[in-house]
Amino acid sequence: MAGILVDLVYWLLLLKAPHLGVRTFYKALTYFESPQQVFLASHADRAATGLFKKVTLDFLEIADTSLVQADLDWSKGDDCHILTLIDAHYPAQLKTISDPPPVLYVRGDVACLSQPQLAIVGSRNPSTGGEQNALQFASDLSKLGLIITSGMASGIDAKAHIGALEAQAKTIAVCGTGLDRIYPAKHKSLAHQISMQGALVSEFCIGTAPIASNFPRRNRIISGLSLGTLVVEASIKSGTMITAKLAAEQGKEVFAIPSSIHNPLAQGCHDLIKQGAKLTSSVDDIISELPEGLLGTILPQKTSQSTKEMDKTGFNVLKCLSYDALTVDQLVEKTKLSPQVITQELLLLELDNKVEKTSAQGYVLIK
Structure with missing residues (x-):
């Protein structure tokens, strides 16, 4: 745990370095392999990279850890977390952008x-x-x-x-x-x-x-x-x-x-x-534009419920359907529910293999 905390201190310190943006942060990380090594390197080695301005080099030379004490104190609070890019909890989706933040406060x-x-x-x-x-x-x-x-x-x-x-x-x-x-x-x-x-x-x-x-x-x-x-x-x-x-x-x-x-x-x-x-x-x-198969992993359990277990709204939509196609507008008229609610319930019914969409934008019961 002590090693992790020390490592975090260097991530936070590098984040606070003046005139050092996200892209330069990653260039420094690539060159020195870790924020800690940036600070442990000699002044000459840091200057030789050409990455840092003089004001940045001066900051790195001092490495004043008191500058990150407020961040560390905050992280001790209830449900307060500081995630670095290499943390297991750092969201993978965010890592795919060109300039992900090196550190996230959560x-x-x-x-x-x-x-x-x-x-x-x-x-x-x-x-x-x-x-x-x-x-x-x-x-x-x-x-x-x-x-x-x-x-x-x-x-x-x-x-x-x-x-x-x-x-x-x-x-x-x-x-x-x-x-x-x-x-x-x-x-x-x-x-x-x-x-x-x-x-x-x-x-x-x-x-x-x-x-x-x-x-x-x-x-x-x-x-x-x-x-x-x-x-x-x-x-x-x-x-x-x-x-x-x-x-x-x-x-x-x-x-x-x-x-x-x-x-x-x-x-x-x-x-x-x-x-x-x-x-x-x-x-x-x-x-319809989300990755195929995604909904199967995130939908609530109600998508697998039987008709008897369905909530009242879903049942009201289902009972209005037949083997003749009905559009969303027609279902709105029959149920007096909003188009958004109708659309949501039809999607759930589709995923539960109870209805299917026709080419004419209508919906029918599955036989």
């Missing part, structure tokens, strides 16, 4: 970071419809076993987290500050709920204030942790569009919900759709 359930996630992001000042969409999609996707990941910002982000929490599911918030600070401050209660029912995550050391330049950086973690990113509402020039762009660059799926052409908050979504994002009007549009 408060809450570390294991959920490695579970299948979908990012939901959008405007800080959404319309009422946008808020409702964020809540509904987050709730429906959570019930299918996906963890909802977002940035805990006002508006769409917050509604996505709340939708997952209200579905009694886990959710992950990636923060642009140190985890000892909550931003925005009004989300203190929400942050506590997330840490108890999921996880708060940050690449920024303890004590880091909400600096504007840190928030675009954290967006690559939101998309990097996730299988795909759903944009609910966004203007053309926004942090949300940065997240969508990063997701596309990372090879992840991008989904966008369309709206009225007169809605300024729909412009970002419409632009993304023009660029190849999937037009999304239901959960089914997202599920």
Whole structure:
């Protein structure tokens, strides 16, 4: 344990070195093989690499461990963790991006970071419809076993987290500050709920204030942790569009919900759709793009229940079906349930081999 702690100290110290970004951090790691060796090397050897500026070399020479004491003290708190890139709990999905954070600070359930996630992001000042969409999609996707990941910002982000929490599911918030600070401050209660029912995550050391330049950086973690990113509402020039762009660059799926052409908050979504994002009007549009076989590993046990054991909503949908195809709209009319609920229940019934989709977008009972 002592050796692990010493190793962590050097990871944190190197992280704090001035004028040393993520990419230079990894170049130094490749050259010296470990953060500890960076500090143990001679000044001449460090200078000879050409990786470090003078101010960085001076910092590495001093190696003041008191600079990381606040981080170490924080990690002793309940459910507080510091993960380095080589830690077994560091999420494999995040390692695949070009510049994964060398260190992650986590408060809450570390294991959920490695579970299948979908990012939901959008405007800080959404319309009422946008808020409702964020809540509904987050709730429906959570019930299918996906963890909802977002940035805990006002508006769409917050509604996505709340939708997952209200579905009694886990959710992950990636923060642009140190985890000892909550931003925005009004989300203190929400942050506590997330840490108890999921996880708060940050690449920024303890004590880091909400600096504007840190928030675009954290967006690559939101998309990097996730299988795909759903944009609910966004203007053309926004942090949300940065997240969508990063997701596309990372090879992840991008989904966008369309709206009225007169809605300024729909412009970002419409632009993304023009660029190849999937037009999304239901959960089914997202599920169909996820890796084949994924749902079989994450869906709740209710997918294998018999008809008698099905929840009331699923049973009401099932009893309205027959061997003649019915569309989602027709089922909405018959059951008086929302299209999102109908779509979710039909998906569960499909996976349970009770119904199948026809070529005409209808659904029939399996004989």
